[in-house]
Amino acid sequence: xxxxxxxxxxxxxxxxxxxxxxxxxxxxxxxxxxxxxxxxxxxxxxxxxxxxxxxxxxxxxxxxxxxxxxxxxxxxxxxxxxxxxxxxxxxxxxxxxxxxxxxxxxxxxxxxxxxxxxxxxxxxxxxxxxxxxxxxxxxxxxxxxxxxxxxxxxxxxxxxxxxxxxxxxxxxxxxxxxxxxxxxxxxxxxxxxxxxxxxxxxxxxxxxxxxxxxxxxxxxxxxxxxxxxxxxxxxxxxxxxxxxxxxxxxxxxxxxxxxxxxxxxx
Ligand code: G3P
Ligand code: CA
Numbered sequence: 001x002x003x004x005x006x007x008x009x010x011x012x013x014x015x016x017x018x019x020x021x022x023x024x025x026x027x028x029x030x031x032x033x034x035x036x037x038x039x040x041x042x043x044x045x046x047x048x049x050x051x052x053x054x055x056x057x058x059x060x061x062x063x064x065x066x067x068x069x070x071x072x073x074x075x076x077x078x079x080x081x082x083x084x085x086x087x088x089x090x091x092x093x094x095x096x097x098x099x100x101x102x103x104x105x106x107x108x109x110x111x112x113x114x115x116x117x118x119x120x121x122x123x124x125x126x127x128x129x130x131x132x133x134x135x136x137x138x139x140x141x142x143x144x145x146x147x148x149x150x151x152x153x154x155x156x157x158x159x160x161x162x163x164x165x166x167x168x169x170x171x172x173x174x175x176x177x178x179x180x181x182x183x184x185x186x187x188x189x190x191x192x193x194x195x196x197x198x199x200x201x202x203x204x205x206x207x208x209x210x211x212x213x214x215x216x217x218x219x220x221x222x223x224x225x226x227x228x229x230x231x232x233x234x235x236x237x238x239x240x241x242x243x244x245x246x247x248x249x250x251x252x253x254x255x256x257x258x259x260x261x262x263x264x265x266x
Pocket of ligand 1: 014126164186207233
């Protein structure tokens with residue numbers, strides 16, 4: 001009897017190839033595409049003038065030479081900041097500023113990059129702290145997805161975009177407006193309500209942190225028994241990659257896409 005080969009584990013570049021280039025920059029995403037990543041992960045936040053930009057923290061202090069909350073700054077303010085040298089200066093004494101490594105990236109520009117990638121590249125977009133914005137993050141996100149024809153499944157193959165969040169409410173808003181866009185419920189802890197492998201209503205994909213996978217593989221099996229694909233973040237160490245592979249998860253989200261692909265024999 002022959003067994004069907006399971007599809008390969010999807011390798012998702014977390015904030016781009018963020019070990020090699022400053023996170024969430026064009027350079028980090030170009031590198032991830034060159035490295036062969038199957039998908040790109042990004043965090044989206046709304047600026048004061050309504051643009052979705054890729055910044056992880058609430059404030060720009062850690063990843064730029066500026067200060068303040070993204071939500072209090074306009075796109076032009078962010079465009080004037082340097083989002084790269086905090087990493088590059090540390091790593092190279094011969095550092096020279098390169099706009100692709102130092103400029104803030106909008107979601108729109110990332111969607112253009114993916115459209116021009118020359119091969120299918122999926123997107124895993126995380127809405128950050130969307131409860132403060134009463135639906136504006138999701139509204140703007142879906143507007144952009146629609147403009148790029150990504151709000152509905154393609155004629156063939158899997159949906160090329162999914163929306164992730166720690167907020168069940170945010171995922172609910174996305175599904176209400178675009179029911180076919182897959183949603184991923186991110187988890188840092190296993191709450192008593194989820195212990196038996198149940199996710200918030202309507203969510204198909206589980207997004208546990210690597211710590212949950214290490215400490216509670218039984219929970220991962222319960223998610224799988226309940227029919228949920230599992231996408232794990234952030235998986236950088238070879239032992240963790242192996243554990244995810246042994247458990248048969250569907251996606252590994254990593255800062256090191258090249259190394260993970262090579263460990264998985266790709
Ligand atoms: O991919 C999910 C993961 O990115 C969630 O954590 O803090 O890196 O956004 P964080
Ligand atoms: Ca994220």
